[in-house]
Amino acid sequence: MKVGIIGATGYGGLELVRLLSMHPEISVMNFYSTSDYTEDLTTYYPHLSTSTSGAIKKWNKNKSVSENDILFFATPHGVSSELMGEIDFSKTKLIDLSGDFRLKKEETYQKWYKQSHPCFSKTNQFTYGLSELNREAIKQSNNIANPGCYPTATLLGVAPLLKAGIVQKNSIIVDAKSGISGAGKTANQTTQFMNRNENLTAYKITEHQHIPEIEQFIGTIDSSQDFITFTPHLVPMTRGILSTIYATSTREISNEELKEMYNQSYDDSYFVRVRDGVPCTKDVYGSNFCDLYATYDKRTNRITIVSVIDNLVKGAAGQAIQNMNLMLGLPDETGLQFTPIFP
Numbered sequence: 543m544k545v546g547i548i549g550a551t552g553y554g555g556l557e558l559v560r561l562l563s564m565h566p567e568i569s570v571m572n573f574y575s576t577s578d579y580t581e582d583l584t585t586y587y588p589h590l591s592t593s594t595s596g597a598i599k600k601w602n603k604n605k606s607v608s609e610n611d612i613l614f615f616a617t618p619h620g621v622s623s624e625l626m627g628e629i630d631f632s633k634t635k636l637i638d639l640s641g642d643f644r645l646k647k648e649e650t651y652q653k654w655y656k657q658s659h660p661c662f663s664k665t666n667q668f669t670y671g672l673s674e675l676n677r678e679a680i681k682q683s684n685n686i687a688n689p690g691c692y693p694t695a696t697l698l699g700v701a702p703l704l705k706a707g708i709v710q711k712n713s714i715i716v717d718a719k720s721g722i723s724g725a726g727k728t729a730n731q732t733t734q735f736m737n738r739n740e741n742l743t744a745y746k747i748t749e750h751q752h753i754p755e756i757e758q759f760i761g762t763i764d765s766s767q768d769f770i771t772f773t774p775h776l777v778p779m780t781r782g783i784l785s786t787i788y789a790t791s792t793r794e795i796s797n798e799e800l801k802e803m804y805n806q807s808y809d810d811s812y813f814v815r816v817r818d819g820v821p822c823t824k825d826v827y828g829s830n831f832c833d834l835y836a837t838y839d840k841r842t843n844r845i846t847i848v849s850v851i852d853n854l855v856k857g858a859a860g861q862a863i864q865n866m867n868l869m870l871g872l873p874d875e876t877g878l879q880f881t882p883i884f885p
């Protein structure tokens with residue numbers, strides 16, 4: 543297969559290149575940029591020099607579509623939809639890492655992304671690429687809206703409870719922490735070393751663009767749920783997301799029953815590991831795993847779930863490749879069987 547990566551010079555794009563260079567079904571990778579990169583990708587990113595090579599090409603819609611079997615857009619929201627423009631979506635396999643095609647209502651997109659959308663009507667051709675929870679639809683789809691990193695960790699964490707119908711209406715609270723690579727490669731005051739080192743910050747409280755994305759998918763499992771409370775935090779580490787989720791239960795439940803519920807939900811899911819103890823971000827660092835732990839507190843009648851992923855792998859490039867595998871009829875784990883890096 544020949545794959546094109548638009549935005550190959552960014553963090554998500556580079557992770558796609560790293561992982562795809564080890565994928566057994568990929569013979570050619572084409573790298574595209576919208577800016578002034580013209581040399582071989584490895585000139586700018588020598589860590590890739592033994593895995594791949596190839597000059598960075600200017601994105602050119604017709605040519606770039608014709609020279610690839612699949613296109614990955616690792617570009618910011620607003621840019622993905624702009625570049626896709628007039629592509630014939632039904633004939634082109636596309637996987638978009640941005641938030642442009644995840645939300646089903648245009649007014650919701652405009653409200654949370656604070657911008658208009660050049661081709662919102664195309665959104666209905668896209669399938670939400672949460673691999674474990676939307677597998678059959680992804681297999682049938684040509685166009686995938688890859689989920690955000692926080693939604694991936696959060697939705698995999700709460701889905702078994704919602705499926706079992708034991709979450710009290712609107713009781714979900716999500717307290718999530720991310721490494722700085724989640725903000726992309728462009729340096730700014732927020733991401734600079736002095737502001738991040740020895741520092742922990744909550745941000746976009748009540749305003750984060752992943753709130754409607756999480757609520758939208760929760761609504762497809764349990765339509766009685768209208769909203770969640772979600773607060774993201776920046777942690778001084780490079781990769782990783784840890785999402786701690788609280789939900790009030792509709793009944794008393796033992797931890798054994800909870801564990802069984804999670805095991806059954808993810809029985810066929812290679813990348814979701816239901817754990818006996820509390821996971822940490824280094825348990826999944828550099829891998830496509832999502833590790834989950836759930837426990838019930840009789841005193842408060844609440845369930846606490848801890849979910850960890852690597853934001854650049856299961857939260858972005860890894861899940862995008864998992865979705866490519868599903869689209870191609872391959873097992874989920876093809877080319878993605880990495881042991882996490884520890885310590």
Ligand SMILES: NC(=O)C1=CN([C@@H]2O[C@H](COP(=O)(O)OP(=O)(O)OC[C@H]3O[C@@H](n4cnc5c(N)ncnc54)[C@H](OP(=O)(O)O)[C@@H]3O)[C@@H](O)[C@H]2O)C=CC1
Nearest residue numbers: 549551552553554575576577616617618639640724726727
């Ligand atoms: N980082 C993460 O953990 C996650 C990221 N995502 C999403 O994946 C996409 C890529 O993110 P990420 O790789 O982190 O971002 P980066 O900022 O690191 O890279 C984005 C790339 O897009 C290209 N680009 C084209 N137009 C623009 C523009 N106007 N402004 C900035 N970059 C532009 C750039 O390449 P060039 O200049 O060569 O064209 C750049 O290298 C985003 O939509 C992001 O929201 C999703 C989940 C997790």
Ligand SMILES: CC(=O)N[C@@H](CCC(=O)OP(=O)(O)O)C(=O)O
Nearest residue numbers: 639640641690691692720724725
């Ligand atoms: C740490 C950090 O800044 N993270 C990003 C989310 C990255 C991601 O998943 O992006 P999209 O859903 O926008 O594609 C943020 O909070 O906006």
